[in-house]
Amino acid sequence: MPRLSRAESQARTREQLIATAKELFLRDGYGPTSLDKVADAAGYSKGAVYSNFRNKDELCLAVLDDIHAEQAARIAEVITGSTTVEERLTRFQEWAERNIGDQAWTALEVEFAVNARRDERLRTELARRDKGIRDIIAGLVTANSTEFGLDLPLSSDDAATALLSLGIGLGIQRAIDPTIPVGVLTDVMRLVAGRAVSER
Structure with a gap:
């Protein structure tokens, strides 16, 4: 060797x-x-x-980058191969049920964000990564709206901000109470896509 x-x-x-x-x-x-x-x-x-x-903060940023890349790859895998809007939303919801509210991941994200509140450089790093995630979501929104001919009621950037914010908030709530349904996120996605919200 x-x-x-x-x-x-x-x-x-x-x-x-x-x-x-x-x-x-x-x-x-x-x-x-x-x-x-x-x-x-x-x-x-x-x-x-x-x-x-350089320090533990930098190592944790690398860990979070790894987690985010892993989850982004899973979402891309979920979307790939789905041929209708509803199929993609259903498969996304299956991913969300498994991942949004994961206690260990959610706790790490929150603890590290709280740790960064007094460190401007660290907050800047987190903000840059947060924008990167929003840009990926906005790209997916744009690609899907183009593919399916959807007329969105708000810009892709605003949709990405709303969906990420809802996902983060839902993750924190579900880490505390896993019985909170994740379907609200996919229902908002349906509304953005101009689809009817499913009855639960």
Whole structure:
């Protein structure tokens, strides 16, 4: 087996640190998880962590980026292959039932956002990522409205802001009370798409 280059070795170390930190942050929370714990659990020195991340905040941003990319890929997979608006909404709702309100993920997002409130640089990083997510949603809204010839009652950007805000709020509520139905989100999507809301 060929020996890894320095860059490949560093990339592998970084991936392993992110995977380990993700497991610990989701299991134990942001506050209780120290860089020492991440290093120990991953089998590296603390120096290896600092050679890849300036601090715990930067490591957590990388973990959140990983989670967001994973969920975005799942949503794209849900949408791909669906040939009607209703089929896409149904499949999206199935994803939402499984993921919106996940206690570990929701708690990590909220804890980290609260942690960032006094750090302007960190708030800027979170705001940039939040805009990136809204842009992805706006792109999906635009693509679907074009594909199905939908006349939307608001801009794709505004629809993305409304849907993301509703999704985040619903996630927090469902993390507390999982019996809260997720269908309200897909019903709002139906309204935006000019479809009738289903009876529950």
